[in-house]
């Protein structure tokens with residue numbers, strides 16, 4: 412369901428949904444029932460938002476009708492449920508800009524250059540964009556982008572560098588394996604001699620260490636030294652004392668956290684970093700821009716999946732009138748309406 | 759009820775009165791103890807409820823389970839006495855527990 416993200420011409424659609432968490436996904440369903448075509452954007456390379464990223468294997472007990480379901484199972488079931496509507500997913504892209512054009516439609520762009528024009532926008536951005544955690548080392552900001560990288564866009568830029576990778580999961584291991592052949596030196600730093608990553612990758616890493624191609628240092632970073640944005644050494648605290656390790660490319664992998672991100676710049680009324688909405692339409696102060704799920708705020712708001720689902724249903728009724736202004740929206744049940752069942756592909 | 763003392767990096771102390779069965783993270787949140795972020799609400803999924811257990815209490819509190827050890831990889835300045843406070847359940851035995859709040863959560 413992924414698409415060619417670098418298409419030059421803007422994608423014109425009824426609704427753009429920002430965020431592929433459980434609530435954004437269910438919005439595809441509710442909007443589909445009222446004949447609105449959707450495109451969904453998420454900065455993560457996968458769908459499911461918090462459920463898939465933070466707790467894929469943990470049980471959820473309060474989704475109505477499903478006594479117990481894991482974060483990943485719920486995501487998979489939602490994907491199955493929305494399949495009939497063929498919404499296109501744009502993953503690994505952050506929606507950066509959103510403005511209303513003179514024609515009343517919304518013009519949007521992602522960091523990957525994909526552009527959208529839509530009649531309505533649904534912000535289902537949860538706690539904001541998932542972004543890599545920044546180690547709380549003093550002065551780290553000065554090295555970001557030059558010597559400190561949270562993601563590798565082009566491996567070639569690290570050729571011949573003294574690379575330090577910090578972490579014990581799959582990202583740290585995968586990059587250790589990929590960069591060892593091209594780096595001048597590669598040090599893998601982890602706080603303990605146990606790795607969460609795939610056993611196969613751990614074995615490969617250990618083989619590189621045994622062959623002297625990678626240095627494994629058990630310890631933790633405590634300081635960065637360098638100037639003008641160029642890192643020179645990283646201090647690592649180990650069991651046998653502090654060591655200043657030569658490094659001009661540092662890749663810390665400490666998981667992801669959620670940051671509001673560009674949403675703050677779109678002129679929407681915020682209430683403590685959440686978007687204020689009404690409880691009839693779940694619309695923001697900008698007509699045609701809705702906010703549902705964890706990202707919104709109204710008196711009595713609960714950050715629950717089931718509340719987000721309810722918000723999606725009401726939002727869709729309101730959005731339908733914007734998307735198809737001449738069409739009357741009649742309230743129907745999926746159980747008995749043959750037209751809804753046709754849309755769902757069950758009739 | 760059990761008393762839990764949180765010592766901040768600057769030495770100030772917060773004492774939380776906690777019901778048995780709560781977690782140390784919940785006790786901290788209930789008493790607005792600074793420095794316990796607990797972004798995931800106690801699901802052992804964020805490592806922002808990191809504390810150092812006082813030496814005298816380490817044995818009683820016990821060691822982190824595997825899942826918690828994995829999560830501690832995401833904490834900053836992890837030490838022998840590190841635990842995630844959402845994974846410490848308060849029992850009568852832990853009345854008087856002392857934990858230190860780290861200078862920084864990730």
Ligand SMILES: Cc1cc2nc3c(=O)[nH]c(=O)nc-3n(C[C@H](O)[C@H](O)[C@H](O)COP(=O)(O)OP(=O)(O)OC[C@H]3O[C@@H](n4cnc5c(N)ncnc54)[C@H](O)[C@@H]3O)c2cc1C
Nearest residue numbers: 430432433434454460461506536537539541704705716801
């Ligand atoms: C450990 C844990 C346990 C939980 N247990 C339960 C439970 O038992 N029951 C329950 O009801 N709820 C539970 N929750 C809460 C539940 O997961 C959230 O309420 C739910 O995920 C909210 O869904 P959402 O779709 O609104 O947002 P999210 O799931 O947060 O998804 C939002 C998505 O939007 C993306 N995004 C944001 N901004 C942008 C942008 N500008 N461009 C591109 N993408 C963007 C983000 O990357 C993210 O993937 C739990 C949460 C956690 C962390």
Ligand code: FES
Nearest residue numbers: 800802804805844
């Ligand atoms: S509150 Fe998130 S791990 Fe403890």
